Amino acid sequence: MDTSLETIIKIGRGLFDKRSSLLSLWQEIAENFYPERAMFTSSFSLGEDFAANLMTSYPVLARRDMGNQLGAMLRPSSKDWFHMRTNNYDKLDTESIRWLEWATRVQKRGMYDKRALFTRATKEGDHDFTAFGQCCLSVELNRQASGLLYRCWHLGGVVWAENENGEITMIFRRWKPQARDIQRMWPQTAHFNITQKVEKEPLEEHEVWHIIIPAEMCSDAEKYRTPFVSIYVDIPNEHLMEKTGAWDTIYVIPRWQTVSGSQYAYSPATVAALPDARLIQSMTRVLLEAGEKAVNPPMVAVQEAIRGDISIYAGGVTWADAEYDERLGEVLRPLTHDKSGIPLGIDMAQDTRRMIAEAFYLNKLTLPAPERDMTAYEVGQRVQEYIRQAMPIFEPMETDYNGGICEMTFNRLLRGGAFGDLRAMPEKLRNAEIQFMFESPLRDATERQKGQRFLEAKSMLADAVALDQSAIYIVDAKKALRDVLRGIGVPAEWTRTEGEVSDLEAQQQEALDQQQMLGAMEQGAKITKDLSDAGMGQGGVPVGAST
Numbered sequence: 001m002d003t004s005l006e007t008i009i010k011i012g013r014g015l016f017d018k019r020s021s022l023l024s025l026w027q028e029i030a031e032n033f034y035p036e037r038a039m040f041t042s043s044f045s046l047g048e049d050f051a052a053n054l055m056t057s058y059p060v061l062a063r064r065d066m067g068n069q070l071g072a073m074l075r076p077s078s079k080d081w082f083h084m085r086t087n088n089y090d091k092l093d094t095e096s097i098r099w100l101e102w103a104t105r106v107q108k109r110g111m112y113d114k115r116a117l118f119t120r121a122t123k124e125g126d127h128d129f130t131a132f133g134q135c136c137l138s139v140e141l142n143r144q145a146s147g148l149l150y151r152c153w154h155l156g157g158v159v160w161a162e163n164e165n166g167e168i169t170m171i172f173r174r175w176k177p178q179a180r181d182i183q184r185m186w187p188q189t190a191h192f193n194i195t196q197k198v199e200k201e202p203l204e205e206h207e208v209w210h211i212i213i214p215a216e217m218c219s220d221a222e223k224y225r226t227p228f229v230s231i232y233v234d235i236p237n238e239h240l241m242e243k244t245g246a247w248d249t250i251y252v253i254p255r256w257q258t259v260s261g262s263q264y265a266y267s268p269a270t271v272a273a274l275p276d277a278r279l280i281q282s283m284t285r286v287l288l289e290a291g292e293k294a295v296n297p298p299m300v301a302v303q304e305a306i307r308g309d310i311s312i313y314a315g316g317v318t319w320a321d322a323e324y325d326e327r328l329g330e331v332l333r334p335l336t337h338d339k340s341g342i343p344l345g346i347d348m349a350q351d352t353r354r355m356i357a358e359a360f361y362l363n364k365l366t367l368p369a370p371e372r373d374m375t376a377y378e379v380g381q382r383v384q385e386y387i388r389q390a391m392p393i394f395e396p397m398e399t400d401y402n403g404g405i406c407e408m409t410f411n412r413l414l415r416g417g418a419f420g421d422l423r424a425m426p427e428k429l430r431n432a433e434i435q436f437m438f439e440s441p442l443r444d445a446t447e448r449q450k451g452q453r454f455l456e457a458k459s460m461l462a463d464a465v466a467l468d469q470s471a472i473y474i475v476d477a478k479k480a481l482r483d484v485l486r487g488i489g490v491p492a493e494w495t496r497t498e499g500e501v502s503d504l505e506a507q508q509q510e511a512l513d514q515q516q517m518l519g520a521m522e523q524g525a526k527i528t529k530d531l532s533d534a535g536m537g538q539g540g541v542p543v544g545a546s547t
Contacts, residue, residue: 005240008211009233012172015159022264023156026132029270032277033063034131040156055284058353059277066269066360067127073365074397074438075122077112080104081439082406086432090483094495096426103419107406110413116148122405124152125254129401130360133256133267136173139408140250141416143185148412150405153251160253162263163214169228171212171251174235176205182241186232191239207235212249247415248408254401273359280352287345294342297334305331361393398438406436454480 023040030038035050044050051060075081084100084107086092092100111118121137128135136158142149153173161170177185180202182194197204211231218229224245232242255265299310305324310332311317320331357363413419422430457475464471482495496504 005231005233006238008213008217008231009209009235009238011170012159012209012211015161015172016174019159019264026155029131029267029274032274032281033059033270034127035060037128037131037154039154055281055288058280059273059356062273062356062360062362063127063130063270065362066365067130069365070130070393070397071123071126074394074402076439077119079439080108082108082402083437083439084410085435085437086429087435088428088432092428093426093499096428099426099429106418107409107413110148110418111150111409113147115142116150118148118150121150121152125401128152128155129254129256129267129397131267131270133265133270134253135401137252137405138250139252139405139412141412145416148409158251158253160251160263168249168251168253168263169212169214171210171249171253173210173251174207175210176207178202179204179206182206182208182234186241189241191234191237191241193237194234208241209233209235212246212251215245247411250408252401252404252408254397254404256396269360273356276352276355276359280349280356283345283349283352287342287349290339290342290345293337294339297337299332300335301332302329365393402438403436407434410434410436 027038027040027042030040031053035054038044038050051057054060082104084104086096086100089097110116125135125137132155134155136153136155138149138151138153140149140151141147153175157175158171158173160168160172163169179194179197183190183198194206197206209232211233212228213231215224215227215229218224226245226247228246228249230242230244230246230250231240233239234241257268258265296312299312301310302324305321307319307321309318318332324331414422419425457480461471461475464474478501
């Protein structure tokens with residue numbers, strides 16, 4: 001299907017128009033939980049107070065804590081939080097595993113290069129994911145093609161559409177670079193009007209769209225021979241500035257909780273906490289007002305007995321008429337009001353805070369320390385309960401978020417030659433599908449159970465061998481130990497390959513055979529000597545011989 005540029009722009013405008021009602025919800029969520037991002041239906045000026053409308057910062061703190069913990073738990077920079085794997089990883093030899101570990105280190109260096117801005121982009125993405133249930137990150141090579149470049153884009157400027165398989169295959173991103181930036185990025189293809197603006201108003205912003213569409217929508221798809229096409233369009237002038245092939249969608253859009261019938265996701269944390277966020281703002285305003293009245297109560301004054309203004313500040317003096325009769329009542333007294341509702345209001349506010357904390361999973365992100373010594377069975381059950389509670393948080397992020405970024409990064413580096421000559425890759429990896437496994441509290445709790453199972457199997461095997469010696473052959477100890485060592489994260493460089501182990505076993509068996517042969521020869525020589533000694537009498541004469 002050939003689609004003209006005009007039709008593609010029309011599709012993009014339709015997607016933006018259809019998504020406009022969702023911006024109101026995102027704006028309200030941002031105003032309550034993420035005021036720095038509250039630019040969906042309004043805009044900020046430099047120096048504006050983001051949170052001027054809030055009475056309490058607790059909803060913002062809850063979102064901040066969860067967003068920070070996601071990055072710290074799922075992508076800790078101090079450890080290798082991702083590992084390359086294949087669909088047949090259990091059948092790989094140690095040489096192939098060593099290559100995967102080496103490639104993992106190469107990719108990590110590229111991602112954490114300071115020019116790549118990986119930490120900055122994922123930090124912004126974590127908080128968008130927490131607040132709005134999705135984020136939009138781009139994984140590209142920089143303009144000089146000298147390294148990777150990661151960026152997180154505001155959701156208000158990005159729309160997307162799914163294909164029949166539920167995959168995001170069409171993305172429209174609008175942004176407003178300055179005229180001088182457009183001229184610098186597209187010096188040969190920028191519109192003539194942009195060139196004129198650079199001379200007169202170089203800082204003027206201009207709307208540009210970046211569009212990702214399937215290559216089948218373009219008549220010249222054979223020219224690129226890629227699954228997707230990347231297009232940059234000058235919207236006011238409807239001018240095509242760049243059109244290139246793309247091997248993927250360039251953008252990673254992880255989604256937390258999706259709803260059938262919509263390509264946009266939601267955050268189960270903010271959906272549950274939004275009513276409580278509205279409530280706690282109103283409750284805090286009432287409590288602040290009640291507390292102010294309790295500390296600085298309103299005053300009742302006799303109208304004609306007070307001379308001048310009432311000065312109730314520290315050191316203030318209020319002048320009263322000397323002829324006023326105090327028997328008629330105090331000339332100035334605080335207005336009596338009931339304060340009994342303040343403790344109840346504080347308790348209600350504390351309960352609302354607990355509900356917000358539960359909505360943001362703050363009570364489920366860590367495994368509390370046990371209050372007493374626990375048996376191995378109790379520890380296992382406790383870990384299983386933690387896994388069940390943490391699964392809704394980590395599973396979408398591991399597959400869609402971390403997985404999408406790592407896979408797209410691997411493809412960029414692979415085509416850029418970062419892994420060297422592919423002919424040097426072990427043969428078992430050349431046609432294998434590269435996958436990623438991630439370090440997380442969920443995986444740690446799951447994988448480290450293998451060690452516990454190994455110890456349990458060892459104990460059971462020892463009991464079984466006491467009854468039947470042949471039971472020792474049931475468990476393949478070497479295979480089980482390799483699986484456990486991989487599960488607890490022991491590097492492949494620390495272990496010997498299967499061939500090396502076989503050679504050592506052969507050498508050990510050969511040495512044992514030689515030792516047994518020497519032992520047999522020594523024993524035979526001893527027997528011969530004993531027989532010889534037994535067959536000779538005194539003076540060397542054989543026993544029974546005549547003299």
